[in-house]
Amino acid sequence: MMANTLPKLHNAMWPGLVGKEPDTDHPPISLERMLELTVAAEVDGQKFEGVDLFLFHPHTDPDATDDQLKSMADKIAGHGLNVGSLVAPIWPGTVGDTAFGDAEQRKKFVLAVEKACRIGKILNEHGVRKYGVIRIDTAGGPGAFAEDEAGNLQRASETFREAGAVAESYGERLAAEGEICWGGMHSWRTMLKLLEATGLPKTVGFQADLAHTYLYLLGYNAPEDALLQPGYSQAEFDAAYTTMTDALRPWTIDFHVAQNDGSVHGTGSHDRTGRHCVADDPNGKLDITAASGYWLKDAAERGIQHICWDGCMFPNAVLEDAKTWNTILAAMIKVREAHGWS
Structure with a gap:
């Protein structure tokens, strides 16, 4: 039987940046080094086929010149890799600001999306x-969002629509990340409300990450929306996961393979969110291959052509270990074998 060739297997570059701080024991890892680590991974003759990029310093200047961006593209292509999804620099302290803030903050958010679309x-x-x-995400915390949930939901959806119009003009789509540390995206029900209020299903969709969405089930930042209680059975998990993925899968246009041990974690300036674990973590709560199948049903019809591994806030020593990447790649290959296509 012919092996599946799609979705393409990508590695994220932002684990070299997210939660990293200069002059600490977890300093940023350069884009070049992250590319080297990606290319070095190999399992039974198969390798990563591309990378997803974080469009901010020190990896990528969001205001880089055309020639600088073409030079970066040459470097990536020279490693035999493609580029897939791009993370817009929408947070305060980068180019953007919160999507449910005041007019000036929301204007910065849209500007950040435009810079990403240009790149x-x-x-x-x-x-x-x-x-x-x-x-994208909302670039604001759940606490701030809860101060005026109805108003902030309206403001965030209006900002997403403005950003969606910019994306459409470039032929791009926006994927809102389901991560519990972002207001309006901290709960699977609220995430769904935000997508529906934005009302641009062809342009603004959902980015599902196995580690982050696992915390949706437990209602970590929204107990009223919990679908599971501690000590749940496999049957209860299957029913809860079906409920969540049936609601969000039709919106899902970007997908991250990951593992989670049921806890939250934050490093540096990044707020606590679903902990990313190595693929073979003995405390991992997810059957990665099985869980991925829920999200990848009809993936090709939603325009998904690649999947990406996300391992944010791993210690640098773990990221520098070749075994980490071979284990991750092996997990990605299993997902494609089980749920991919050609």
């Missing part, structure tokens, strides 16, 4: 990027 256009024209989306 995407250059990478597309170069040829190193042939698929993928622009990833």
Whole structure:
């Protein structure tokens, strides 16, 4: 039987940046080093086929010149890799600001999306990027969101619509990340409300991450929306996971393979969120292959052409260990064998 060739297998570059701080025991890891670690991984002759990028310093200047971006594209292509999804620099302290803030903050958010779309256009024209989306979140915390949930939901959806119009003008789609540390996205029900209020299903969709969405089930930042209680059975998990994925899968246009041990974790300036674990973590709560299948049903019809591993806030020593990447790649291959297509 012929092996599946899709979705393409990508590695995320932002684990070298998220939660990393200079002059600590977990300093940023350069884009070049992250590319080297990605290319070095190999399992039974199969390798990673691409990378997803974080569009901010020190990996990528969001205001880089065309020539600088083309040089980066040449470097990535020279490693035999494609570029897939791009993370827009939408947070305070980067280019953007919160999507449910005041008019000036929301204007910065849309500007950050436009800068990401410009970079995407250059990478597309170069040829190193042939698929993928622009990833966003609300860039504000659940506490701030809860101060005026109805008003903030309305403001966030209006900002997402404005950003969606920009994305459409570039031929891009936006994927809102389901991560519990972002207001309006901290609960699977609220995430769904935000997508429905935005009302652009062809342009603004959902980015599902196995580690983050596992915490949706437990209602960590929204106990009223919990679908599971501690000590749940496999049958209860299956029913809860079906409920959540049936609601969010039709919106899902970007997907991260990951593992979670049921806890939250934060490093540096990044707030606590679903802990990313190595693929073979003995405390992992998820059957990675089985859980991925819930999200990847009809994935091709939703325009998904690649999947990406996400391991944010791993210690640098773990990221520098070749075994980490071979184990991750092996897990990705199993997902494609079980749920992929050609």
